[in-house]
Amino acid sequence: MPDTQKSVCEQRVFEEVFNTHSKTIRNFIYYKCGDSAQAEDLTQDAFVKLWNNCAKVPFEKAKSYLYTLANNAFLNEVAHKKVILKHQKSVSSIASHESPEFIYREKEFKKELDNAIANLTEKQREVFLLNRIENKKYKEIAEMLGISLKAVEKRMHGALVSLRSEIKEFKK
Amino acid sequence: MEHQNNDTYLAKWLSGEMSGEELMEFKKTAEYKDCKFIVDVTAGLETPIYDQQKNFSATLNKISNQKNTTKVRTLIPRWAYAVAATVVLFLGYSFFFQQTTFQAQLAEQTTFLLPDGSEVMLNADSEIAFKSYNWDSNRTLNLTGEAYFKVKKGSKFTVKTKEGTVAVLGTQFTVNSRNDFYNVTCFEGKVKVTSGKLNHILTPGNAISIQDNIATPYKTNEVTPSWTAQESSFNEVAIYEVVTELERQYNITVSGKENLKIAYFTGRFSHTNLQQALTTVFDTMEIRYTFDANRNVRIQKYK
Numbered sequence: 001m002p003d004t005q006k007s008v009c010e011q012r013v014f015e016e017v018f019n020t021h022s023k024t025i026r027n028f029i030y031y032k033c034g035d036s037a038q039a040e041d042l043t044q045d046a047f048v049k050l051w052n053n054c055a056k057v058p059f060e061k062a063k064s065y066l067y068t069l070a071n072n073a074f075l076n077e078v079a080h081k082k083v084i085l086k087h088q089k090s091v092s093s094i095a096s097h098e099s100p101e102f103i104y105r106e107k108e109f110k111k112e113l114d115n116a117i118a119n120l121t122e123k124q125r126e127v128f129l130l131n132r133i134e135n136k137k138y139k140e141i142a143e144m145l146g147i148s149l150k151a152v153e154k155r156m157h158g159a160l161v162s163l164r165s166e167i168k169e170f171k172k
Numbered sequence: 173m174e175h176q177n178n179d180t181y182l183a184k185w186l187s188g189e190m191s192g193e194e195l196m197e198f199k200k201t202a203e204y205k206d207c208k209f210i211v212d213v214t215a216g217l218e219t220p221i222y223d224q225q226k227n228f229s230a231t232l233n234k235i236s237n238q239k240n241t242t243k244v245r246t247l248i249p250r251w252a253y254a255v256a257a258t259v260v261l262f263l264g265y266s267f268f269f270q271q272t273t274f275q276a277q278l279a280e281q282t283t284f285l286l287p288d289g290s291e292v293m294l295n296a297d298s299e300i301a302f303k304s305y306n307w308d309s310n311r312t313l314n315l316t317g318e319a320y321f322k323v324k325k326g327s328k329f330t331v332k333t334k335e336g337t338v339a340v341l342g343t344q345f346t347v348n349s350r351n352d353f354y355n356v357t358c359f360e361g362k363v364k365v366t367s368g369k370l371n372h373i374l375t376p377g378n379a380i381s382i383q384d385n386i387a388t389p390y391k392t393n394e395v396t397p398s399w400t401a402q403e404s405s406f407n408e409v410a411i412y413e414v415v416t417e418l419e420r421q422y423n424i425t426v427s428g429k430e431n432l433k434i435a436y437f438t439g440r441f442s443h444t445n446l447q448q449a450l451t452t453v454f455d456t457m458e459i460r461y462t463f464d465a466n467r468n469v470r471i472q473k474y475k
Contacts, residue, residue: 018228026227027219036220044231051235113213131186132214138187156183164206 008062009054017062018047024134025070028144031129032074032122046070067144109167116166120159127152128159182207273301276317279423281399286311290329291322295348295399296420318348320397323361335382336367345374346397353413354382357392383410398440405440414441414453415471422446428471432459 006013022043029039046069050062057065117125126145130136136144138152145152177184184190185198185207198204276282276294283293287307294300298317303310311329322344323329331338333349343361348354356365358374365372367382372389374380380389390407398405404417414437415429421443435457441449450469454461460472 015228018231019224022224022227023222026222030219036222040222040227040230044227044234047231048234048238051231052238109209109213113210117214128214129217132211133217133219138183150180153177153180153183156186157180160182160186160207160210163210164203167206167210 006059007054008050008057008059013059014047014051014054017050017059017066021063021066022047024130024136025066027134028067028126028130029070029074031126034118042070042073045073064143064146068146071145112167113163116163119166120162124155124159124162127155128163131156186211271301272304273299275299278420286313288324288326290324293320293400295319296423315347315349317350318346318399320344320346320400336365336370338366339364344396350413350416353409355409356380357394357397359394359396379407381407381409399443402443403440404443406437408436408438411435411437411453411457411459418449418453422449422467424467424469426461426469426471431471 008014008017025046026036026039026043029042030036033039046066049069050057050066053065117129120128127141130141130144131138138149138156142149142152181190181194181198185195185204190198274282274284274292274294276296276298278297280296281294283291285291286302287304288311290311292300295318298315298319300313300315300319302313308326311323311326312332313330314332316333319331321329321331321340323340329340329343331347333347333354335349335354338345338347338356340361340363343363344359345361345363346355346357346359348356354367356363356374357379358376360376363374365374365380367387368385370382370385370387372380372387377391377393378389379392380387382388388408392407394405399421404421406414406417411432411434412429415426415432418424418441419426421441424446437453437457439452439456441452443449446467447463450461450463453459454471462470462472
C-alpha cells in the first residue's frame with residue numbers, strides 16, 4: 001500500500017488531510033452545536049492535535065482520529081445553539097404542481113422542518129444530517145462516531161419518525 | 173403493517189436496503205409519502221459557508237502559537253534559573269557600567285537626550301560615548317566630530333575630545349573636533365576651553381578656533397549652530413577643512429583636494445543643495461572644479 005508511506009508530519013500531506021476532512025468535521029460539529037464559529041474552532045483544535053501527534057497517527061487512521069478528537073472536544077464544550085440550515089432557493093423540483101397554495105405550504109413546511117431538525121436529539125441530528133447533507137453512508141458515519149452500524153440505523157430511523165411527527169403540515 | 177426491522181426500517185428504506193416486497197407495501201403508506209418529502213427537502217439543505225483556506229491558516233497559526241505555550245508548561249530546569257540570573261546580571265552590567273554610544277553617519281544628523289535631559293545634536297560623521305550609570309554625578313562624555321549641546325543645569329558637564337576638554341555648567345555650545353581642527357562656540361552660559369596649555373573662557377556670542385596650537389577667538393551672531401539649520405558656517409577656516417565638511421554633509425568624495433593651496437574660508441554652505449554648496453565654496457575661492465552626474469567632484473590643478 002503506497003498510503004502507508006505517507007506521513008501526516010509532512011506539511012503537504014497534512015494540508016491534503018485538512019482539505020479532505022476539515023469541512024465535514026466542521027459541519028459534523030455544527031450539526032451538534034449550531035455554532036459555526038465554535039465548530040470551526042474545535043475543528044482547528046483537532047487538526048492542531050493531529051499535527052502534534054503526527055508521528056503516532058498513521059495516515060489511514062487520521063480521519064477517525066480527527067473525528068474522535070472533534071467529538072471529545074465537543075463534549076467538553078457546553079455552548080449549544082439552534083442549528084440553522086439554509087434552504088436552497090427552490091425545492092420546486094420535488095413539486096409536480098406550483099399553485100399559490102403549494103408555495104405557501106412549502107414555506108410553512110420549511111419553517112416546521114427547521115424547528116423539527118432543531119428539536120431532534122443531538123445524536124439523531126448528527127446522523128441524519130451527515131447522511132442527508134454530507135452524503136455519508138451509514139457505515140462511514142458508524143466509523144466516524146465509533147458506534148455500530150445498527151446504532152446508526154436506529155438513530156436514522158428515530159430521526160425520520162421524530163421529524164414526521166413534529167411537522168404539522170403532514171397532518172392536514 | 174409489520175416491518176422486519178421495527179426500529180430501523182426507515183433507515184433501511186432510505187439506504188435502499190428494504191426488500192422488494194416490503195418496499196411495495198411501504199410505498200402505499202402516508203408514512204412513505206411524508207418521509208420521501210422530508211428526505212428530498214433535506215438533501216437540498218446547506219450548512220453555513222465554510223472558508224477552507226482561512227481555517228487552514230488559522231490552524232497553522234494555532235500550531236505555531238501553541239508551540240510556545242507547551243514550552244512554558246514544561247518544568248523549568250534549575251540551570252535555567254542560573255542562566256536567567258546571569259542574563260539579569262549581564263543586562264544590569266550593561267546598563268550601569270557599559271558605555272553608551274551614539275553615532276551620526278555621513279550626510280546625516282541625529283539628536284538624542286542624555287540621562288539628565290540634556291540635549292545633544294550630532295553633526296554628520298560624529299560619535300559620542302558616555303557612561304550612564306552615574307551620569308548625574310559625573311557628566312563626562314567623549315566626542316569625535318562635531319556636536320551641539322543644550323546642557324541642563326547641574327553638576328559639571330565635560331566634553332572630552334582628542335584636542336582638549338570643554339567644561340561647563342548649564343549652557344548651550346558646540347564643539348567641533350576633527351583631525352587638527354578644534355572649534356568651540358558658546359551660545360549661552362559660560363564655557364571653559366582647554367587645549368594643551370591654552371585656557372579660554374567663552375561667553376555667549378563668542379567662539380574660538382584652534383589650529384596648529386594657535387587660538388583665534390571670534391564673535392558670532394548665531395543663536396544656534398548653523399549646521400542644526402541645514403547649513404555649515406566657517407570663520408577663517410582652512411579650505412581643506414571646508415572641503416572635508418562638504419564631503420561629510422553630502423557623503424561625496426572630492427578628488428584632488430590635496431592640491432589645494434593654503435587659504436582660509438569665511439562663509440557658509442547649504443546642506444540641501446550640493447550644486448549650490450559647491451558654487452558657494454569653490455567659486456568664492458576661485459577654485460576650478462568639475463562635477464558629474466555620479467556626484468564625483470574633481471578639483472582641477474591651479475594654473
